[in-house]
Amino acid sequence: MQLQTHFALFDEGSKKEIRRAILKAVAIPGYQVPFASREMPIARGWGTGGLQITLSIIGKQDVLKVIDQGSDESVNAVNIKKLVNKTTGVETTIETSEATIIQSRHRIPEVPLTEKQIMVLQVPIPEPLRWVEPSEFKTKKLHAENDYSGAWLLLFEQIMKYGKTVTNADHPVFVHDRYVMAPSPIPRFDNTKMHQSEALILLGAGREKKIYAVPPYTNVNSLAFEDHPFEVESFDGKHCHLCHAATVFMDELINQETGESYYQCNDTSYCLAKLNEQEHMPEVVIEHAR
Amino acid sequence: MAYVAVKGGTEAIEASIQRLTFERIRSQELLEIKTIMATMRGMVDQVMSESSLYSEFLAALAIKQSEANMEEAVFLLRAHRSTLPRLYYTRVVETDTMAVERRISASFKDIPGGQILGASYDYTHRLMDFDLIDESKSVMKVWLEQFKNDEKSASESSDLTALPKVVDYLRQEKLFVEVEDDDTEPIDVTKQSIQFPTTRGERLQVLTRGQTGAVTSLGYAAIRGYGAVHPTVGELRVGKLPLTISYPTDPTDDIDNDYYIGEIKVTEVEAFVPISTQKENNVEEIEFEIGYGICYGQNETKAIAMSILDQSLELGSGVHPTQDEEFVLLHIDSVESSGFISHLKLPHYVTFQSKLDSMRKIRKA
16 A cells, blocks of 8 residues: 655645635634644644645745744754655755745744745644633634723733733734734744734644734734833843844853853844854854754 | 754754664564554554544554554554545445444343344453463464354354344333434534534544543543433444445436445444433423444444543533533544643743743842
8 A cells, every 4th residue: 555645745625725714814814714624744732733834835936944943953843844845845944035935933033024925833822812711612702792801901910910011922912903813922022023024924723723814014013001011022231142143032041050141042044144144153062952 | 952953953853763763673573564453453443543544454554653652653644644635425324234243232131133242351351361472373273263163053143234223122112202313414523623512413523533541531520420421321332334425426316326435343332311301390300312422443432431421512511521512522632632742842942931031020020
């Protein structure tokens, strides 16, 4: 029993179904479109939603970049890239500007995206109201009735408790003045990159069976009060110890000997590009993961 | 730098995969697919059931590849399922046409057609059989010869493909409420995501695909105290069902033109659940309702647990978690639950960094 793998794994019928869900998502910005969600060769919860979108929209001429936690070489990123390359033969890249499709877990690249690119985000929990209301049936109603008091109350309670809003990654956003949306677990730092983005942003949640989207040039505003404005993670006075970038999202690393913390660009391809630009490339010791 | 590296991820993965292959073959013993199909019936059946793909061969291959790790084998087969187009739906199968191998009723000892025990572990002593350590092919052949001879001398039994249903018998006795057939086209949960509240057809599909252990434990919970179901197994059948599809271009949709595409082995359970209903004059009356369970292969515990959960969800009230369809249906899937649990192994540096930031802000404030 020898079976050939189809282009981009899925049968054409499945791709069509997913593309229909994507079209609906684009037509209603921020609305979570239910879709059947196929079982994938990677685990549910490991980016199957993003992968299903990528496989449904990818063509032979595309160039794919996959990011996981800001890194192109992280296990999951490599895994997904390998799978897509194996079933489609499309080129992969780590250069953000070269990619036509960028699938990502947790980050939007530091380099601004263009109209020619599609950003695909992997989403674990697409429901921004899940922490307020555990029932899917009820949250769907709340969205329909434009009732987001729960989301506001959550922020208000934080202010009452702590004196300020203390959301982590996945700070809810208002899309096109209608739907409150979970921007996938991107850090608050990246929320602003969604606003009036030139690139189409598609978000896929495989386990939760939802696809939603932010079309290009759409307003995306993070939920905040006038007297308690939205704040992103701050890296004031910090800079990357490799490329010295200062206005990017950074990983905090600990020097094992001194116990002091130092910082490094989270977007590794951005960091590498900056290093290449600089004439005297510093000696960088890079450990191999084993 | 742990397992997110600026460079080196590719080599690290490659080495890990090599290691995995090494672990599988290090002892220099190989398991033939046909050996798995012939000797691991229980596991093959469970993998097919949870994968909702009926192929003993592919299930055996998945078992070999995954070193008989259940969640991994189901994962492989489900993923393979995604590459297959869904071309046809079979005709509705009436389970009275089942070629019965085993059929028991825990409700009535004298059922029309009789009790047929068939192959079951239920009546064995669970003692380790140390004779199996030195089982040989020659001994096996002698045993088989003997068995076949004994079978021949056994009396010819009734037609096992046309046994009446115990339920029908009880219906004639008017012990059940007459329910009208619902011929609404069911929603295929693999092509359309379920929306709450669900239909019974959707529930049954999710339950039958459910992870054997999860379905069993929730079924257990429903009868142990976290539910209100007290069932009796009315009929449990194991046997083969013939499947046909209609002739695609035949406008008359004549059953006689159907294609026979093979048979599948299933376990079917009809559990009788007494419920009390309030009659007009405020008198409480007890009626039977049927909880239904069916799954691929011989997997009786799962089919019974499924019938319990079916009734539990049908009843609804929501007092217990086992009556809450979102709680039950969204958590019993093997691929989904193991996938999200195992994602915790992925790095969470970005979200954790963000969390650190919030924690520090709170402390400063």
